[in-house]
Amino acid sequence: MTSPVLPLDLLDLDSLLTDEELQIRAVVRRLVDDKVRPHVAGWYETGHAPVRELARDFGALGLLGMHLEGYGCAGSSAVAYGLACLELEAADSGVRSLVSVQGSLAMFAIWKYGSEEQKQRWLPGMAKGELIGCFGLTEPDHGSDPANMSTRARRDGDGWVLHGGKMWITNAPVADVAVVWARTDEGVRGFAVPMDTPGVTAKEITGKLSLRASATGEIVLDEVRLPADAILPDAQGLKAPLSCLTEARYGIVWGALGAARDCLHTAIAYAGTRTQFGKPIAGFQLTQAKLADMALELQKGFLLALHLGRTADRGALRPEMVSAGKLNNVREAIAIARQCRTILGANGVSGEYPVLRHANNLESVLTYEGTSEIHQLVLGQRLTGIAAFG
Numbered sequence: 001m002t003s004p005v006l007p008l009d010l011l012d013l014d015s016l017l018t019d020e021e022l023q024i025r026a027v028v029r030r031l032v033d034d035k036v037r038p039h040v041a042g043w044y045e046t047g048h049a050p051v052r053e054l055a056r057d058f059g060a061l062g063l064l065g066m067h068l069e070g071y072g073c074a075g076s077s078a079v080a081y082g083l084a085c086l087e088l089e090a091a092d093s094g095v096r097s098l099v100s101v102q103g104s105l106a107m108f109a110i111w112k113y114g115s116e117e118q119k120q121r122w123l124p125g126m127a128k129g130e131l132i133g134c135f136g137l138t139e140p141d142h143g144s145d146p147a148n149m150s151t152r153a154r155r156d157g158d159g160w161v162l163h164g165g166k167m168w169i170t171n172a173p174v175a176d177v178a179v180v181w182a183r184t185d186e187g188v189r190g191f192a193v194p195m196d197t198p199g200v201t202a203k204e205i206t207g208k209l210s211l212r213a214s215a216t217g218e219i220v221l222d223e224v225r226l227p228a229d230a231i232l233p234d235a236q237g238l239k240a241p242l243s244c245l246t247e248a249r250y251g252i253v254w255g256a257l258g259a260a261r262d263c264l265h266t267a268i269a270y271a272g273t274r275t276q277f278g279k280p281i282a283g284f285q286l287t288q289a290k291l292a293d294m295a296l297e298l299q300k301g302f303l304l305a306l307h308l309g310r311t312a313d314r315g316a317l318r319p320e321m322v323s324a325g326k327l328n329n330v331r332e333a334i335a336i337a338r339q340c341r342t343i344l345g346a347n348g349v350s351g352e353y354p355v356l357r358h359a360n361n362l363e364s365v366l367t368y369e370g371t372s373e374i375h376q377l378v379l380g381q382r383l384t385g386i387a388a389f390g
């Protein structure tokens with residue numbers, strides 16, 4: 001099955017992209033059409049995606065750590081990376097999450113804050129998709145407020161002992177390495193923890209009704225002994241994990257548009273063939289009003305994402321800009337998915353169509369990488385100078 005081609009680019013926004021960007025998008029779209037779309041509804045239904053196989057396919061195309069330089073990474077522009085996220089998430093948010101967590105969280109943390117040895121050890125294999133990474137910040141009792149995390153690392157001779165637990169960790173059940181954040185006497189520090197280290201266990205979280213084509217797990221760290229070289233030397237304080245989150249959120253700003261686009265494609269196609277009261281439901285003014293409003297939000301979201309991407313490529317992107325993008329584009333994407341669901345009527349709740357799957361996935365996207373409320377607080381602080389988090 002290939003991506004439907006429908007006139008969604010009302011404002012000719014493709015004209016804002018370079019030939020190279022359009023080419024990258026086409027290549028990623030082809031891969032997604034070939035390797036993901038035909039199977040993803042089944043993965044979602046069973047709650048199991050072939051994560052390792054997908055990682056190798058994505059690695060072969062240079063999608064893992066795509067925007068990083070060196071160590072086997074593609075060194076693409078922020079805009080090219082964003083376009084790739086959009087195409088991946090047009091298939092499924094869980095599939096895009098695999099790429100985001102691998103590239104923007106686990107690889108970025110090692111790339112930015114790791115020692116040369118850590119980079120050499122992990123990054124080339126992760127770029128190829130031969131090694132899978134995860135990023136452990138959230139805990140059972142600390143989500144939006146990671147500053148109060150309970151996981152502790154204490155010095156033990158030359159090395160460290162890590163104790164605690166992480167929750168809701170994407171890729172954890174299949175990961176080879178976890179970037180784990182813990183409190184120490186010197187503040188929050190990050191560690192590259194091989195998942196086969198004694199004392200580390202990862203358990204799959206089952207029963208999710210969202211992001212079912214993504215492996216999510218709980219990590220238990222029971223007096224885990226780590227050598228001195230497991231610590232990420234340049235990550236000092238909470239700003240280090242937060243900077244990784246900014247990277248991943250940037251991909252979500254684009255990715256969420258992909259889920260919305262796929263819903264809108266589906267709704268327009270459905271409305272054109274579904275007949276009620278003697279004519280296609282696409283011919284009713286109320287349906288057209290819905291479609292027009294959704295198409296506009298999609299185009300506005302794209303302009304926002306592209307602006308952030310061009311700003312990132314100039315080296316001028318600030319975290320609150322990414323908060324603005326994540327807040328708007330995920331909020332609008334989930335509204336579009338729910339509205340498209342109404343256009344499909346009863347078929348909207350069927351797994352034969354992707355719309356409710358996207359809507360359910362976007363519930364996770366709304367929550368992870370900072371909830372909407374947290375991004376509102378980030379913007380509120382920027383506007384007023386007052387931090388209202390606590």
Ligand SMILES: Cc1cc2nc3c(=O)[nH]c(=O)nc-3n(C[C@H](O)[C@H](O)[C@H](O)COP(=O)(O)OP(=O)(O)OC[C@H]3O[C@@H](n4cnc5c(N)ncnc54)[C@H](O)[C@@H]3O)c2cc1C
Pocket residue numbers: 101134135136137138141142143144145167168169170171210211216364367368369370371372373374377388389390
């Ligand atoms: C499928 C999935 C995958 C995930 N993958 C990862 C991962 O790979 N790595 C990782 O570290 N984490 C991951 N997470 C966790 C995610 O980042 C957290 O769920 C998120 O940060 C919110 O934390 P919480 O669930 O504990 O909610 P809480 O922090 O308990 O928040 C609950 C509600 O309270 C609101 N709230 C909290 N504080 C305030 C405040 N000050 N003012 C107003 N409202 C507030 C929130 O906005 C939210 O609506 C994942 C989550 C999901 C669902």
